[in-house]
Amino acid sequence: MRHSGNTNPPGRQKLIKALSTLLKTKHFQAITTAEIAATAGVTEGLIYKYFKDKQDLLYQVLYEHFTAFHLEVKQRMAPAETAVDKVEILIRSSLKSYTENRVFARMLLLEVRSTPAYFATDAYGVARGFARTLRGVIEDGIARGEIDRRIDPLLLTKCILGSIEHACLGEILFSRQLDVDSTTATLSHILFHGVRAQ
Amino acid sequence: MRHSGNTNPPGRQKLIKALSTLLKTKHFQAITTAEIAATAGVTEGLIYKYFKDKQDLLYQVLYEHFTAFHLEVKQRMAPAETAVDKVEILIRSSLKSYTENRVFARMLLLEVRSTPAYFATDAYGVARGFARTLRGVIEDGIARGEIDRRIDPLLLTKCILGSIEHACLGEILFSRQLDVDSTTATLSHILFHGVRAQ
DNA sequence: TTGGTAAGGTAAGTAACGCTTACTTACCAG
C-alpha cells in the first residue's frame, strides 16, 4: 500500500530522495536505515512513521519511478496507428528507459523481486498495469487482423516483456552500453517475422 | 567459488540439504543461520567453516541443482537433428523443470539475483554455460541455413531465455499450474513463425 | 607407544542492524 492520506510531509519526501540517491552507488541490501536517515537529514525513527519497514520504502521509491515510466510509454504509443508500431514503440521506450535510468532498472529487474512482499505492493500493481496495457495493444491488433489470432495474447505479452528484460539485463548488470535502436529492430524482427530462414 | 578440495564432509552435506528443505516453506531472507544449523543438526559456526557466508551457501545449493539441470537439457537435446527441434526441447525442458522444481526456480529467477555477489559465483557460471549451449544451437542453425542469418544469435538467445522465464514466472510466484506442452507450442510458434497475420 | 598434525565440529560471544517505544515540539481550530 502507498502512503494514504493527502499530506506528503517534508520528512517523507527527504527519505524517498535519500534512498534514490544512495541506490546510485550501492545496492539496497548494503544500505542501512541509519545511512538513509543521515542522508535525508532526519532521524531513523521517522522512517517507521511513514513506511512499514525498510523494504516498504524501496517499494514506494519504485512506485514513483514506475508510474512515471508507464505514463510516458502510453503517451509515446498513442500517436501510432498500428498495433505493430505501438509494440515497437513500447520496446524502444522500455530499453531506452532501462538503460538511461539504471537505478530504476536494477530496482525493478533485480532488487525488489527477491521478497514475496513485493507482489502485494502498489509498485507491483503498476507493473501489472503496464503488462495490461501491452496486452490491450495485442488484443486490439488481433481484432484488427494485424496479429495472428491463433496466438494467446497473454503469452505473447509475457514473451515480449521477458525479451525486453533479458535483452538489456547483461548491459545493466555490468554497466555496458546498449544500442537501443538496433536491439529494438532485431527484437521486433524476431517477434513479427520469426527466425526461420526465408 | 565452489568448495575446493576433494573432501565433502557430512556437516557440509547436511547444511546444503537443510537449506534446500527450508527453502520449500519460506524464502531465503526469512531463513536464519540458527535455523539452518538446527535443521542440519550442527552448530551455527560450522556454516562458516565451509561457506564464506549465508549467501554463499545459497549459491552452492543453486550450483548443484543448476549443474544437474544443464546436463539433463543437453542430454535431451542431443538426439534431435534440427536446431529448431533442439530449441523446442530446451524450451519444454526448462518449463518442465521450473514448474516441477519450484524451489529451484524461485532461487534462480528471484532470490539470488538481488545481490551483485551472485554474478561472480560458480552458479552464475553455469547459467552462462547454459546460455552458451543455446547460443551454440542457434549458431549451428544459422550455419545450416535453418535460421535467418540476419538475426543476431546472442540477442535471440536472450529473447528465448527471457520468454521462457516470463512465461512461467507468474505460475511459479502464485503456485498456479502451467500447461507445459501448450506453452511450449505457442512460444515456439511465436519465435519461429512470428506473430504477424498470414 | 608416542607425539605431532590436521580436519571436523563446538560454544560462547560481539558488533551491527532493523525496528520500537516513549517522549517533545509545532501547529491550528474552536
Place this chain on the structure above:
DNA sequence: CTGGTAAGTAAGCGTTACTTACCTTACCAA
C-alpha cells in the same frame, strides 16, 4: 488559552550474521 493532532526525536532492545578460541578424533611417522 486550550486541547488535539501531526511531525519529528532520542535512546535502547532483540535478533541476526558472523568471529574467535577451543575441543575431539583420526591418522601416521619415528
